[in-house]
Amino acid sequence: MAADPPCLCSTLRRATRALTATYDAALRPAGLRVTQFSILRMLERLGPMPVTRLATEAVLDRSTMGRNLDPLERRGFVRLTVNAADQRERVASLTEAGRDALVAAVPLWREAQARIEAALPSTVVADITGRLATLDRP
Amino acid sequence: MAADPPCLCSTLRRATRALTATYDAALRPAGLRVTQFSILRMLERLGPMPVTRLATEAVLDRSTMGRNLDPLERRGFVRLTVNAADQRERVASLTEAGRDALVAAVPLWREAQARIEAALPSTVVADITGRLATLDRP
DNA sequence: CCGAGAAAAGGGTATATACCCGCACTATGG
DNA sequence: CCATAGTGCGGGTATATACCCTTTTCTCGG
16 A cells, blocks of 8 residues: 655654744844744734734734734834724734834845845745635635 | 745745645544644654654654654654653554544545635645745854 | 764753633623 | 713633744864
């Protein structure tokens, strides 16, 4: 009986771990991880946003986004304020320190992104996303 | 000024989260996550193995493998015993309960794997792995 | 055979991720 | 205008991941 082939999920997880380590190493001088960098960049692009909207944008669980904001808030890169118009909402916004961190990180990110892109074109990654999108949520 | 393109790493992480959720959902009836399933399968394939060797095999940090084994040991799927020949080593082995869990999980995994493979051929994933392998340490 | 260095683990810390539950607040139907 | 349904969020719990430092145990050169 033929052995089962490798698990697609485990294989992709392994690849993602490696890629994450590469980006994290590249961003280390700026004191950010790629996850944190992405959140800061999203805040810069979208402006102040409530946690739930950020989570939706990143396709992350809401509580995960809340917890991912914690270290950023603790280090003063993000401020969380209650929305006066809807007191349930906590609006995340980039602080000056957060903007500075982003400014320091962007060139490092661009360098890593270019280096990776040379080996792993964005079309390949986009292809994966597209293929997985066809597996909808039942 | 053109906006920076999406981050390859964040995009791949997002895809991996989605894929993991799909596999985890498929394996839920067997009470396993895909991470745990992979470890059990590795133990079945390789036989009893010290934690460090398992970590190397999975390309995981040693301490991560040790912690990933915890829930499996707690639930009785894996046994950890000190190697008499080298008392530093803790050898992980599949228990009967672990084998049973695997037997229950394999058909679920095969179903998920087949379903995903139809949308995301293993060649595409293998391609990513190969491309990332060319990025060794600069 | 013994001491120095290497190897295997464990524990501490930190982050990333998701589920559930309950609380607080808002919006809405009568 | 109030009861209720719905929404946003925090906290609890669990897993996944990696780094560091320390302890235990081996191995090997002298």
